[in-house]
Amino acid sequence: MIPGDLSCSCAVVPGYGCKENDFVELHTAIRERRSIRHFKPDPISDETLAAIFEAGTWAPSHGNRQPWEFVILGPKTRADVAARYLAALEAGSLKKPDLPEARKAAIRAFATDFGGAPVLLAVVGQAATSDLDRYDFPLACAAAIQNILLAAWARHVGGIWLSLAVNPAIRECLEIGPDQCVAGIVAMGIPEVVPEPKPRIAVAAKIRRLS
Numbered sequence: 001m002i003p004g005d006l007s008c009s010c011a012v013v014p015g016y017g018c019k020e021n022d023f024v025e026l027h028t029a030i031r032e033r034r035s036i037r038h039f040k041p042d043p044i045s046d047e048t049l050a051a052i053f054e055a056g057t058w059a060p061s062h063g064n065r066q067p068w069e070f071v072i073l074g075p076k077t078r079a080d081v082a083a084r085y086l087a088a089l090e091a092g093s094l095k096k097p098d099l100p101e102a103r104k105a106a107i108r109a110f111a112t113d114f115g116g117a118p119v120l121l122a123v124v125g126q127a128a129t130s131d132l133d134r135y136d137f138p139l140a141c142a143a144a145i146q147n148i149l150l151a152a153w154a155r156h157v158g159g160i161w162l163s164l165a166v167n168p169a170i171r172e173c174l175e176i177g178p179d180q181c182v183a184g185i186v187a188m189g190i191p192e193v194v195p196e197p198k199p200r201i202a203v204a205a206k207i208r209r210l211s
């Protein structure tokens with residue numbers, strides 16, 4: 001992309017995009033992002049966090065409603081969420097007798113402090129008032145999460161998308177109404193361990209053509 005080339009819409013916004021390597025960087029982030037479960041204790045600066053969230057706001061949304069809210073969990077809420085997460089695990093998957101003890105210990109360790117992530121946030125939708133909102137808001141919020149994960153990765157910040165809020169006890173901690181969705185809880189920080197890529201099914205097997 002040539003700077004100033006108006007065939008690219010971002011050229012009209014000074015300072016955004018239109019660098020020659022934009023597409024390469026994006027593709028690299030898409031391919032190299034991993035879900036991170038072990039973080040360094042280093043804090044993420046407010047400036048970096050703001051830039052990452054700003055990328056979230058550029059996600060598409062029906063009618064540009066921008067239904068997302070990025071809720072940063074403070075120490076009390078975080079401890080409440082962790083306690084309820086752990087309780088649910090103990091009552092569920094950690095009861096499975098065939099799950100190896102080492103795996104159980106790793107799951108418990110992650111649930112206790114989210115892998116040491118310095119930032120824990122929930123991406124919450126505004127209250128839905130129609131069937132269309134109920135359909136669209138979680139999707140728009142999910143798009144914002146993916147933007148956040150990729151913008152974070154581009155800045156050497158890792159994250160993991162967690163579906164903890166499927167648990168009503170965890171939803172309670174987030175001070176949201178019954179018509180609000182939680183698209184995900186995201187733990188973020190500098191990766192301590194970057195796992196090997198998980199294999200992907202060949203794209204050809206994921207493409208279907210209708211007559």
Ligand SMILES: Cc1cc2nc3c(=O)[nH]c(=O)nc-3n(C[C@H](O)[C@H](O)[C@H](O)COP(=O)(O)O)c2cc1C
Binds near residue numbers: 035036160161
């Ligand atoms: C909607 C959603 C929910 C997820 N929930 C969890 C979760 O609760 N716990 C977890 O360990 N990983 C969770 N993940 C992360 C996936 O396990 C991970 O994306 C997948 O294994 C592929 O690995 P990768 O992200 O490193 O490519 C979730 C991912 C998505 C998109």
